[in-house]
Amino acid sequence: MPEPLLASLWQATLEAADLTRIRYAVKGLFLLMLVLCIFVFLGAQTVSPTLRNGLSIVGLTFTFVANGIFVSGLAHLTSRSHSREQATGPLAAAFGNLSAAVGVPALFAAMVAAALFAEALFFGLGRLGSLGEVLVSLAFMPLVLLNAGLLVLAAIGIWLGAAVASKLGGGALGSFRNSLAIVKANPRIILPAYLAVFALTGLILFVVWTAMAFPVSLTLWTAQQATPGYQLVLITGLPKFTMGALGPFGAALTALASGTSVSAQLANLIFLCMALLVGAAAAAYPTVLLSEISMRICDAYGRPE
Secondary structure (H helix, E strand, C coil), X not given: CHHHHHHHHHHHHHHCCCHHHHHHHHHHHHHHHHHHHHHHHHHHCCCCXXXXXXXXXXXXXXXXXXXXXXXXXXXXXXXXXXXXXCCCCHHHHHHHCHHXXXXXXXXXXXXXXXXXXXXXXXXXXXHHCHHHHHHHHHHHHHHXXXXXXXXXXXXXXXXXXXXXXXXXXXXXXXXXXXXXXXXXXXXXXXXXXXXXXXXXXXXXXXHHHHHHHHHXXXXXXXXXXXXXXXXXXXXXXXXXXXXXXXXXXXXXXXXXXXXCCXXXXXXXXXXXXXXXXXXXXXXXXXXXXXXXXXXXXXHHHCCCC
């Protein structure tokens, strides 16, 4: 089985260049990032820390659910491209099995959360004196590696679970168990395949970021020569893009919430949307490739429960 699967995974790199799925991925990624930024912006406008935290929780929850629906819809498109079936649209299929679309990512997230909770209890040993401090010190790096493995497994499981639910049917728990069984079936091929796509995603985003840096700087310099009093707070904040958890989006949201004029806020919002669109377009092919690889692995190892 490994040799045919390797050939199939290689073929997936060509099949993923499907304009229908790439368009779906661009729109989905753009809307996901935009929704998250809107909730962050609303939180930045809020004075109350409690309300700000509440908006953050609601925003993350909404984005999490929307991401599950997006991944499930893309899995349906991928399955449909394999079978040439044209009956159901991606969103209709995702909502048709909403329990799996949201439940599978939730189960993998719960798995990571349970591990972190257990680790937090273990780190409490650090308060027990010298022996506890030594134990925590010895266990720290192994736990870092464990968490890295769990995060990779969760990322794989979200994509593979969507493929399993779309191809084999079933609910959240069945798709979750089937995904884990598939990974255990041949980890020496499955894990490197996903890690390669994750690395490719990072490389593409880095190349796009680097390629855009000089043109943006050149355009900014030109604008400053023509308009010395240039007031686009977002664009003048470009060197700070790498600061903050949201990177460039954080600068845009800070500018939007800074109480500048309506025209400046509109300009910042337009720039933010364009930046999100560039990011979505850059990540679209690796996103489709993840779905394509997941479906091929499901075809090779998936078994209905």
